Amino acid sequence: MALFFSxxxxxxxxxxxVLVLIAIAYLNFLLVRLAERQRLEHRRKILFILAIGITxxxxxxxxxxxxxxxxxxxxxxxxxxxxxxxxxxxxxxxISFFTFQSITYIVDIYRKDQxxxxxxxxxxLYIMLFPQMIAGPIVRFSEVSKELISRNxxxxxxxxxWNRFVIGLSKKVLIANSxxxxxxxxxxxxxxxxxTLEAWVGILAYSMQIYFDFSGYxxxxxxxxxxxxxxxxxxxxxPYLSRSxxxxxxxxxMTLGTFMRDYLYIPMGGNRVSSNARLYFNxxxxxxxxxxWHGAAWNFLFWGLFHGAFLVFDRVFLVRVLAPLKGARxxxxxxxxxxxxxxxxxxxxAEFSAFYxxxxxxxxxxxxxxIEPHSLKVLGIAxxxxxxxxxxxxxxxxxxxxxxxxxxxxxxxxxxxLFLLCAISIVGSDFNPFIYYRx
Amino acid sequence: xxxxxxxxHWICFCEIWEQPLVGVYTRxxxxxxxxxxxxxxxxxxxVSVYVTENISGYRxxxxxxxxxxxxxxxxxxxxEVVIGKEGYLYEQAYIDAWTGKDFLxxxxxxxxxxxxxxxxxxxxxxGVESFIVFAPGKGSYYPEYIPDRFMSVTGxxxxxxxxxxxxxxxxxYIDLRDWFLRMKDTSQHELFPKTGVHWSKxxxxxxxxxxxxxxxxxxxxxxxELVIGAVHLADxxxxxxxxxxxxxxxxxxxxxxxxxxxxWHIEADTTQKKPRTIVISDSYFWGMFNLGFSExxxxxxxxxxxxxxxxPDAYYTDCTIEDLSVPLELFSSDVVIWISTDANxxxxxxxxxxxxxxx
Numbered sequence: 001m002a003l004f005f006s007x008x009x010x011x012x013x014x015x016x017x018v019l020v021l022i023a024i025a026y027l028n029f030l031l032v033r034l035a036e037r038q039r040l041e042h043r044r045k046i047l048f049i050l051a052i053g054i055t056x057x058x059x060x061x062x063x064x065x066x067x068x069x070x071x072x073x074x075x076x077x078x079x080x081x082x083x084x085x086x087x088x089x090x091x092x093x094x095i096s097f098f099t100f101q102s103i104t105y106i107v108d109i110y111r112k113d114q115x116x117x118x119x120x121x122x123x124x125l126y127i128m129l130f131p132q133m134i135a136g137p138i139v140r141f142s143e144v145s146k147e148l149i150s151r152n153x154x155x156x157x158x159x160x161x162w163n164r165f166v167i168g169l170s171k172k173v174l175i176a177n178s179x180x181x182x183x184x185x186x187x188x189x190x191x192x193x194x195x196t197l198e199a200w201v202g203i204l205a206y207s208m209q210i211y212f213d214f215s216g217y218x219x220x221x222x223x224x225x226x227x228x229x230x231x232x233x234x235x236x237x238x239p240y241l242s243r244s245x246x247x248x249x250x251x252x253x254m255t256l257g258t259f260m261r262d263y264l265y266i267p268m269g270g271n272r273v274s275s276n277a278r279l280y281f282n283x284x285x286x287x288x289x290x291x292x293w294h295g296a297a298w299n300f301l302f303w304g305l306f307h308g309a310f311l312v313f314d315r316v317f318l319v320r321v322l323a324p325l326k327g328a329r330x331x332x333x334x335x336x337x338x339x340x341x342x343x344x345x346x347x348x349x350a351e352f353s354a355f356y357x358x359x360x361x362x363x364x365x366x367x368x369x370x371i372e373p374h375s376l377k378v379l380g381i382a383x384x385x386x387x388x389x390x391x392x393x394x395x396x397x398x399x400x401x402x403x404x405x406x407x408x409x410x411x412x413x414x415x416x417x418l419f420l421l422c423a424i425s426i427v428g429s430d431f432n433p434f435i436y437y438r439x
Numbered sequence: 440x441x442x443x444x445x446x447x448h449w450i451c452f453c454e455i456w457e458q459p460l461v462g463v464y465t466r467x468x469x470x471x472x473x474x475x476x477x478x479x480x481x482x483x484x485x486v487s488v489y490v491t492e493n494i495s496g497y498r499x500x501x502x503x504x505x506x507x508x509x510x511x512x513x514x515x516x517x518x519e520v521v522i523g524k525e526g527y528l529y530e531q532a533y534i535d536a537w538t539g540k541d542f543l544x545x546x547x548x549x550x551x552x553x554x555x556x557x558x559x560x561x562x563x564x565x566g567v568e569s570f571i572v573f574a575p576g577k578g579s580y581y582p583e584y585i586p587d588r589f590m591s592v593t594g595x596x597x598x599x600x601x602x603x604x605x606x607x608x609x610x611x612y613i614d615l616r617d618w619f620l621r622m623k624d625t626s627q628h629e630l631f632p633k634t635g636v637h638w639s640k641x642x643x644x645x646x647x648x649x650x651x652x653x654x655x656x657x658x659x660x661x662x663x664e665l666v667i668g669a670v671h672l673a674d675x676x677x678x679x680x681x682x683x684x685x686x687x688x689x690x691x692x693x694x695x696x697x698x699x700x701x702x703w704h705i706e707a708d709t710t711q712k713k714p715r716t717i718v719i720s721d722s723y724f725w726g727m728f729n730l731g732f733s734e735x736x737x738x739x740x741x742x743x744x745x746x747x748x749x750x751p752d753a754y755y756t757d758c759t760i761e762d763l764s765v766p767l768e769l770f771s772s773d774v775v776i777w778i779s780t781d782a783n784x785x786x787x788x789x790x791x792x793x794x795x796x797x798x
């Protein structure tokens with residue numbers, strides 16, 4: 001049933017790609033089955049490499065073909081040569097997560113950490129399970145291998161899952177969408193000129209948007225998975241409370257971090273390389289690739305490079321230099337992160353330059369026109385929720401939390417209230433009437 | 440969760456008493472399944488919108504959403520309404536007109552005014568009187584309630600530039616905007632409502648009276664008299680005076696000013712010849728048109744809404760000025776009046792000179 005709904009869910013969103021992904025999944029499944037039958041290790045290895053190659057090639061083709069061709073044509077144009085014509089390749093939704101999860105299956109079987117699945121339906125369920133296929137978290141095969149075959153769906157699990165799903169939905173609908181609208185309004189005007197205050201509101205709004213959007217989707221995926229009897233891994237742990245960029249990557253998109261560590265960084269040598277130069281190279285490479293995984297564009301590469309550079313700085317001097325500042329490391333790290341978000345959000349050198357100029361007060365504008373008061377309220381709530389973990393609130397208001405936990409129904413009422421608020425917000429979000437028709 | 444899933448059915452009960460949604464918007468037609476639209480994803484988008492719009496309790500959910508956002512966040516969700524200080528409501532266009540954000544530029548305004556002057560002279564030569572009415576705008580009448588963030592960037596305005604140019608070229612106009620502002624502090628009755636973007640019913644009648652007297656002076660004959668009688672204050676505000684608030688589609692009423700309503704009637708001499716008139720106007724003429732002045736004071740007055748849709752013909756059939764001969768229509772009239780609030784000066788004079796000269 002879960003597989004059926006997953007396929008319908010994907011086919012509804014991307015009907016032209018569902019068969020493509022099923023075909024790639026089937027090819028991987030067969031190659032792994034074939035590999036496991038091999039007695040000779042080198043043949044086994046070749047088949048696993050082939051499976052990884054096909055998976056990565058499909059990602060390269062669907063996600064990076066346009067980017068590569070566009071840049072290739074740019075070079076040819078500069079050299080005065082004729083540009084190559086090619087059709088635009090469409091991107092199947094979820095292919096990034098599809099690829100990484102396929103890799104975890106292939107590699108875990110190759111390493112003999114896990115046993116292969118015997119039924120294609122079980123493998124397809126793992127690859128295309130709808131809660132996490134589109135936006136994560138990246139669920140490694142080892143984390144759900146048993147649940148794919150047999151899982152326990154309990155009333156407690158359904159209740160817990162539902163609560164988690166609604167929290168995630170609230171984060172997305174009530175917070176992310178609201179601050180996102182403010183961020184869009186400001187970022188859209190980057191090149192026409194924005195004031196310093198506008199720039200700061202814009203980048204803070206975007207920082208909150210991306211966090212609540214992404215962590216909201218993760219919560220929804222984890223919640224829905226729980227309702228179906230799966231226990232997906234956590235993906236966020238108050239990342240803006242980090243005291244260094246190194247710590248940030250242990251709290252932000254944690255499943256990507258652990259994937260990159262186990263399937264790329266460690267195979268490259270990890271921390272056990274012969275020289276610091278090689279270590280820094282590995283770190284930078286991993287993060288450049290992480291950046292590009294987010295999107296096929298130069299700004300994502302720069303964003304990855306930005307974080308890779310700070311990871312190197314951390315090791316070289318930054319952690320040591322900032323250590324005496326204790327709690328002040330949190331806002332400093334937050335500042336570094338939000339400066340990085342500018343690269344993630346904008347697309348061109350002109351935009352980077354304009355926005356950073358505004359942020360640093362070099363813009364010739366004191367405009368606050370684009371700052372919407374109602375968005376500031378939501379932004380304030382978002383900042384509070386980002387920097388105030390529930391655990392601290394539990395210590396400050398222990399009686400309240402005990403009451404909510406102990407009294408049957410209070411938590412459910414709160415969750416129900418949030419769900420209803422989300423429902424009416426979703427319904428109301430696209431209703432935009434005019435007083436009169438416009439000409 | 441079961442309670443949440445039954446939520447739409449609770450809303451059903453609300454639909455018994457709920458009002459239709461206010462405003463101009465398009466509804467999604469029932470999507471038709473086609474392979475091409477399924478592949479492109481358009482069918483799925485249309486289904487999503489269609490299902491949402493036809494969900495049980497849709498209107499109530501819209502109002503609930505708008506109300507909580509207004510009450511808690513002071514946000515006008517989903518509409519073009521801007522919430523000013525102390526609950527005064529504006530449309531963005533009126534604020535842009537006051538701050539000069541919609542300024543067309545000196546050259547453009549000179550060009551449009553020159554076209555208007557040329558047309559006015561052509562019509563005058565053909566025995567047709569014409570003039571412009573600068574109607575007041577909410578933003579220019581109540582600038583003190585405009586949120587501070589909009590005042591951080593100001594510049595030249597279309598109103599100032601058009602008026603300067605019209606003075607220079609001797610274009611006929613009357614400036615009700617300036618008149619309303621001069622009356623603002625002394626008028627015993629509100630000339631603009633708090634939660635609407637058009638002039639008050641009282642202000643509208645004053646404007647109409649002034650306009651018709653000016654028409655009479657131009658054609659040198661008196662028009663049927665608009666007699667303004669007793670004025671009374673009311674505790675409830677009529678719909679026209681809270682159009683912005685109604686557009687927000689809230690559950691609760693926003694407290695308004697006490698507005699004045701007038702007993703009036705038209706005194707007409709049967710021997711009086713009423714002028715055939717075309718009024719080319721934005722929405723500021725709607726009130727006068729709906730009060731029947733196009734028939735009772737003017738002769739078969741036509742209302743060219745934004746210089747496009749022709750009323751009252753458009754009530755019965757699709758009728759725009761594309762269906763007409765603009766020169767014939769204008770030359771068949773005795774008087775042509777342009778009315779524009781400052782917010783619509785960016786579209787003024789509604790491309791009528793171009794259509795007249797066939798450009």
